[in-house]
Amino acid sequence: MSKKHNRSVTKALFKKEILDVIRDKKTLIMMIVVPVILYPLIFIVAMQAMVSISGSMEAHTYNIAVSGDQGDAFVKKLTDSESVDYSLNVTFYDSDFAYKEALSAEETDVFVSCETEDGKPLYRVYYLSSVTNSSYAADIVWEILGLLREDITREKIEAAGLDYEDIIEPISYEGVDTASGEQSMGSILGSILPFMLIVSLIMGTMYPAIDTTAGEKERGTLETILTLPVTNRQLIVSKFLTVAIIGIISALINLISMGGIGLYMYNLMGMTGQSGGVSLVKFVPSIIICVLAVLAFSLFISAMTMCITAFAKSFKEANNYITPFMLVVMFIGFIGFIPNVELNAQMAVIPVANICLLIKNIMLFKINYSIIALVLISNIAYAALAIMFLSKIYDSEAILFGDMKNGIQIFEKRSNIKKGGVPSTGDAWLLMAVTILLIIYAGGMISVKSVTAGTVTTQAIILLLPLCFAIYTKKDLKKTYSMKKTDALGYVGGIVLMAGAILIGLIVTAIISSIFPESAVSASAETEELMSMGFPVTLIIIAVMPAFCEELMFRGFIFSAMRNRYKISTAIIIVAAIFGIYHMSIVRFFTTGLLGAVLCYAVYKTGSILPAVIMHFLNNALSVIESYYPEQVGKVMPFLVEETVTVSDVLITALAGVVLFALGILILKHTGKKISLRD
């Protein structure tokens, strides 16, 4: 086939796809109605709501209840400083005033008890933080109390014959914002715009992606297309172009709509004299880069959504698959709101996050062309990879004609789920996504308060979530979790293999931390908190719990799902990669990935999860022992603690690692079989 004809085939297919997609009402609504009508509508409603709220605030009269012997001075100050913004209604009560009831009945907005304690006036402000008026009233009281304190301080200082200003404010200071109007505006735009763009791009590409893949299967036109003399690549490229172009158009419509609202606001500010001399011309280069970023990202997101929806057989199923993906992408999109996340070379290759940070940076006029190029190229590269993957999928007849084993079962009615077997890969992927989100949210939030509680929560999530999944989908738990006994040789082989992997891991870590020196800093505060709990507790939290919980999830649930569908080597690589990613550190990715692979291998060869649990425990226990007893460990294994490493140390460690690794594999290969001497 000539190149020219090749291109005209793709063009013809593209024409068909685009005609089909734009005649779909759902796509049009998502593409045009939402941005053009809904956004301004939301904006107007929000403006109205704000105006009416601030209006009601001004007119409000706050009921203030006062009791106690120090009340007079406070009330005097209160009435003196009454302003035009609000009015106050002060009532005196006895000290046995039932303030709780009055506050919750909203008869009183705030109650101030003014007692004398230890010879000093003590004001207690009772309010209900859940009630807006009560919070506002408390703020007012707060301010008045501050003024009161200032008055008394002044009186006392002057009574002592000193100069008030000199004592209280021996130095003075003030801040001067040197940000230009453009910079302030850019910082606002930079945090909101990326998120809005990402959401609108997903919304725009979602329907065409589903329509051209799962929708085509559901409507029965896929087989028609397959009768044509076209290659998979032509087919995929035409579909991809359609989805990407619809995505781009909808993103641009979104941009224009948002831009319109922005301009409207700008004019509004200009009228009230608050725009601070913003020159819109300065934003032109930013907007051009922004459009480029939108183009690159729409290629990426179209390819990704198509990869997901291609697995589905119907619109409904595709929707189920795409929703968790959307949530993950939107979650990453929040990165624009997080301060101090820098767009460096590492960040530039992380999908979604890189686009967010890029748009944020260019709105702040931080333009680094090599980073911009890296972001754009990485997005295009990911899209190309996804397209290659898709072309492969469309080759596979099982996906086109047959039933698939990788469906998501958790969305099925429970009565429709067949009993027994191991989880589907769809369930495994979904479980992974949900677990990681939960760990980041729940585990992470608790970790801020207490590392111990955070770690325990994370482990509990890892144990319980898959278990609930498995029980709900009526899986064979023994099989899913490889609950089987194995012979002593399995344990020996596993432990030897682990020892080898740990040594190799040391070398890998050393190499990687020399490439990324900044990431080698360990979280010492966390370690300290854990170590303050004592050795046995630390051992349980760091070694025993992860050994059980992580093994049951990764080598149990996920590994058995992957094994059931993929070749064993593919399954091990997938689980190892997931395990590496789960630890969320670039330095540790390769070592944890290696350990993950080794643990999978042990489960695969022995057919039992138990050696993996022991191996995992030993690995983690080693690091606990190392941090408690560095001297003793240093005596036995000097290479673990030594500051300076010689070349011979590295070589010996590497050699020992490789030998132990090979020996472990050899032993595991013979597990369950008798090793005859003749062999």
Place this chain on the structure above:
Amino acid sequence: MIYAENLVKTFSKNEKKNKKRDINAVDGISLTVKSGEIVGILGPNGAGKTTLLRMLARLMKPTGGEVRIETGGKIIDSDLEIKRCIGYLSENTKLYRRLTTREHLSILGEVYGLTEKETEDKINEITEVLSMEDFIDNRIEKLSTGQTQRASIARCLIHSPLIYIFDEPTLGLDIISSSAIIEFMKNEKKKGKTVIYSTHYMEEAEYLCDRIIMINGGKIIKEGTPEELKKETGAGNMREVFYGLMAGKELLI
């Protein structure tokens, strides 16, 4: 002329307790269909008819065996070139509901590499043959079942294929629509085209086919002209031939 040699298609089915079992949906079928010949593929549900036709049309890759087309002394064996020679129709080859018949045809003309002029002439010709003047510019979703089926046939005609492969083309159609399709096949045969088609309607096969291939369990169990089959089995019509053969098959098991 289309040849198939020892075609095999293996599917792995999920059995109970998560065990996989390989099933040969088509198990070593060889056939040759000449130009100007109509061959009917008959067999019960699950016999492997659709899989066989899909492999002939290159929608599916065979696990084993080959498909080749010979035309004017040239042998064609690449997937895309075979597809170019075939007009394939089954109940699964639906049309795009939101597109009109004319849009379908002109886009397909482009895919098959026809010039604009060629496509336009062909569309006019097909419209006349299938009398589609009334609905050619309506969207597919607005058409009746019979009109949709005619539009589907039009889709198979745009590239003037040498070989038609129809999987149950008359299924679910009324007598007028199905007889139109039967007449169409007869006409194409007269033009020297090859027709391979599967059906459940025995009388239709007996009336139309030069040769009938009965398959079951992925294998050919009987092959011949309707007369030969009737003579051999001593049956009065194709329906009896079919019953006789299928019953015999069951006895063998």
